[in-house]
Amino acid sequence: MAKKMTMADIAELSGVGKSTVSRFFNGGYVKQETKEKIQKVIKEYNYMPNTFARLKAKQSNLIGVIVPTLNSKITGRVVTSIDRYLREKNYTTLIQSSDHDIDQELENIQRLLQLNVDGILISSIAITQDHKELFQEIQIPVVVLAQEYDEGISIVDDDYRAGKHMGTYIGKAGHRKVGYIGVYETDEAVGIRRKQGVLDGLQECGITDPIVGKSDYSFIGGQKVAREILEKAPDLDAIICATDRLAFGAYKILHEAGKRIPDDVSVVGFGGYDESTLLTPELTTLKFDSYGMGYFGAETILKMIQKKRVSKRQVVDYTFIEGKSVKKNKGDAK
Amino acid sequence: MAKKMTMADIAELSGVGKSTVSRFFNGGYVKQETKEKIQKVIKEYNYMPNTFARLKAKQSNLIGVIVPTLNSKITGRVVTSIDRYLREKNYTTLIQSSDHDIDQELENIQRLLQLNVDGILISSIAITQDHKELFQEIQIPVVVLAQEYDEGISIVDDDYRAGKHMGTYIGKAGHRKVGYIGVYETDEAVGIRRKQGVLDGLQECGITDPIVGKSDYSFIGGQKVAREILEKAPDLDAIICATDRLAFGAYKILHEAGKRIPDDVSVVGFGGYDESTLLTPELTTLKFDSYGMGYFGAETILKMIQKKRVSKRQVVDYTFIEGKSVKKNKGDAK
DNA sequence: CTGAAAGCGCTTACAG
DNA sequence: CTGAAAGCGCTTACAG
Numbered sequence: 001m002a003k004k005m006t007m008a009d010i011a012e013l014s015g016v017g018k019s020t021v022s023r024f025f026n027g028g029y030v031k032q033e034t035k036e037k038i039q040k041v042i043k044e045y046n047y048m049p050n051t052f053a054r055l056k057a058k059q060s061n062l063i064g065v066i067v068p069t070l071n072s073k074i075t076g077r078v079v080t081s082i083d084r085y086l087r088e089k090n091y092t093t094l095i096q097s098s099d100h101d102i103d104q105e106l107e108n109i110q111r112l113l114q115l116n117v118d119g120i121l122i123s124s125i126a127i128t129q130d131h132k133e134l135f136q137e138i139q140i141p142v143v144v145l146a147q148e149y150d151e152g153i154s155i156v157d158d159d160y161r162a163g164k165h166m167g168t169y170i171g172k173a174g175h176r177k178v179g180y181i182g183v184y185e186t187d188e189a190v191g192i193r194r195k196q197g198v199l200d201g202l203q204e205c206g207i208t209d210p211i212v213g214k215s216d217y218s219f220i221g222g223q224k225v226a227r228e229i230l231e232k233a234p235d236l237d238a239i240i241c242a243t244d245r246l247a248f249g250a251y252k253i254l255h256e257a258g259k260r261i262p263d264d265v266s267v268v269g270f271g272g273y274d275e276s277t278l279l280t281p282e283l284t285t286l287k288f289d290s291y292g293m294g295y296f297g298a299e300t301i302l303k304m305i306q307k308k309r310v311s312k313r314q315v316v317d318y319t320f321i322e323g324k325s326v327k328k329n330k331g332d333a334k
Numbered sequence: 335m336a337k338k339m340t341m342a343d344i345a346e347l348s349g350v351g352k353s354t355v356s357r358f359f360n361g362g363y364v365k366q367e368t369k370e371k372i373q374k375v376i377k378e379y380n381y382m383p384n385t386f387a388r389l390k391a392k393q394s395n396l397i398g399v400i401v402p403t404l405n406s407k408i409t410g411r412v413v414t415s416i417d418r419y420l421r422e423k424n425y426t427t428l429i430q431s432s433d434h435d436i437d438q439e440l441e442n443i444q445r446l447l448q449l450n451v452d453g454i455l456i457s458s459i460a461i462t463q464d465h466k467e468l469f470q471e472i473q474i475p476v477v478v479l480a481q482e483y484d485e486g487i488s489i490v491d492d493d494y495r496a497g498k499h500m501g502t503y504i505g506k507a508g509h510r511k512v513g514y515i516g517v518y519e520t521d522e523a524v525g526i527r528r529k530q531g532v533l534d535g536l537q538e539c540g541i542t543d544p545i546v547g548k549s550d551y552s553f554i555g556g557q558k559v560a561r562e563i564l565e566k567a568p569d570l571d572a573i574i575c576a577t578d579r580l581a582f583g584a585y586k587i588l589h590e591a592g593k594r595i596p597d598d599v600s601v602v603g604f605g606g607y608d609e610s611t612l613l614t615p616e617l618t619t620l621k622f623d624s625y626g627m628g629y630f631g632a633e634t635i636l637k638m639i640q641k642k643r644v645s646k647r648q649v650v651d652y653t654f655i656e657g658k659s660v661k662k663n664k665g666d667a668k
Numbered sequence: 669c670t671g672a673a674a675g676c677g678c679t680t681a682c683a684g
Numbered sequence: 685c686t687g688a689a690a691g692c693g694c695t696t697a698c699a700g
Contacts, residue, residue, distance in 0.1 A: 341679095356678065386676090
């Protein structure tokens with residue numbers, strides 16, 4: 001409507017002081033009768049307080065969320081879950097993407113600070129020294145998602161245990177010659193812990209010489225490393241892929257190489273994208289509870305804002321999803 | 335570091351007035367020498383102006399982006415592209431997701447207004463009367479993405495022409511009994527225009543009785559409608575799916591029904607997700623230029639903010655991607 | 669339960 | 685090219 005109402009206008013129109021209108025919006029003491037008068041005027045003029053003028057307010061009710069990319073299913077789920085929780089509690093989620101660029105990520109933190117967010121949830125590409133310094137300076141709560149962060153609060157997937165689960169699963173199914181397509185170690189969660197879990201799981205089953213490769217997160221990357229592994233070990237039994245997307249790449253390469261899944265080579269991934277079920281055969285994978293991660297992240301940041309006690313690290317569970325990409329009794333069959 | 339520097343502090347420390355510091359940040363006239371003095375203090379204290387205190391500023395350099403969901407590849411691409419463009423121009427992108435809920439979408443618009451954004455890019459689920467009224471009231475530029483908006487500025491995919499392309503492609507390949515899995519008509523772009531293009535394209539080739547179904551956007555929905563179509567027309571030649579995801583569903587159902595793709599039934603989609611190449615056989619699809627849409631959207635909103643002339647509607651192109659899911663000479667083969 | 673007053677940290681004419 | 689002053693639209697003790 002019309003120009004731009006201010007709180008002073010509303011106060012005048014309702015015949016009260018503007019402090020009272022302010023209190024009305026911020027849940028202070030206002031008599032029922034007064035409330036109604038104000039309410040009426042607000043409705044009529046469709047008034048909304050200008051968030052930007054809350055200079056003196058302690059809280060902005062804004063929470064910043066920084067994600068490494070917007071092009072990911074998982075990220076989408078986590079953020080959706082955060083937003084649902086926060087919106088419910090009357091907070092506004094401000095999403096920033098770092099587009100896989102560390103400098104941009106640091107810049108995002110700065111921008112959110114400038115916007116006076118009450119807290120930041122960050123799913124970082126990698127926590128560098130710069131991050132740590134920045135987090136030290138910051139006066140507001142920070143929750144790190146999907147990466148362990150010893151100096152602070154984090155919500156993490158159970159990468160090690162999940163990796164081990166997959167490792168032993170493949171091992172127990174009787175595979176002997178196993179390949180692993182991992183990711184770079186700058187990603188501690190996936191690149192280090194998940195991998196360690198897989199290797200430990202395999203080792204428990206007596207598989208001590210897996211062929212390990214490293215890739216970026218792309219479909220193309222998965223293909224490239226799958227090809228390399230296949231060259232090194234033409235007698236490959238199974239490939240464990242650090243993400244489903246990499247498994248997609250492996251499928252393609254195995255297909256091209258004339259290898260049948262799972263009869264010649266078993267394949268497993270991590271992720272549990274919807275798409276995994278469309279592969280032929282359906283991919284056996286493991287799905288982390290992304291919605292849970294978002295939920296706990298949001299819950300935790302609000303608790304911190306309210307100065308409540310929170311645990312240093314919360315571990316989110318996973319679900320094993322059995323597809324048809326693993327040969328069960330590999331050993332016996334031979 | 336320490337507490338919280340203000341512009342006044344910086345002014346004092348640099349021995350200048352705070353108006354000068356303000357000008358320094360906003361590109362006003364400041365002598366080189368003075369600039370350097372200020373620069374030095376800023377560096378030392380790691381100072382950043384508080385965006386929230388810019389009450390009197392005309393511009394916030396904030397652009398709001400509203401998307402229907404964060405769980406979509408396409409959306410991810412569009413937003414990534416917008417953010418890249420805007421960041422380059424020193425604007426901050428504020429992303430809000432409507433989670434496929436109209437009320438939430440309206441609420442998002444309000445929230446962005448409260449945050450004093452300079453403009454809004456909205457990829458709406460559907461433009462309702464409420465939207466139109468809201469857009470009227472709003473004093474800032476609005477660009478609608480992916481939906482036509484006669485009362486304002488929009489960037490759209492060339493849905494009709496793309497649909498027609500697919501329709502004639504399937505028709506010319508000699509298919510006779512064709513199914514179409516569409517989406518609900520609340521989505522004008524996909525639900526109406528894309529479909530009309532497909533139907534017109536088919537008709538041109540003499541196919542006047544396609545079996546048309548409607549679905550939501552989900553994998554499950556695609557399966558459901560594919561099943562229905564198959565029941566109505568067991569002698570089906572081809573299925574055209576309004577999105578790749580729906581095509582994924584169709585693949586699954588055809589697979590279960592023992593139909594071979596493309597020998598028994600050809601399948602095509604729209605979308606061009608990376609994943610489409612992992613289907614066996616690879617899906618023939620059509621990819622809209624999502625990065626282009628983001629780019630033009632961002633460019634346009636900035637032009638509008640600068641009161642420059644912009645065209646009412648910009649149409650983004652597509653690329654046809656030939657997979658192996660269509661039988662070329664269906665007619666001849668029989 | 670309510671209002672007057674001071675103040676939040678910036679920006680913006682304005683005068684110099 | 686620069687600074688003093690007024691003002692942006694709210695919030696917050698404070699006194700009542």
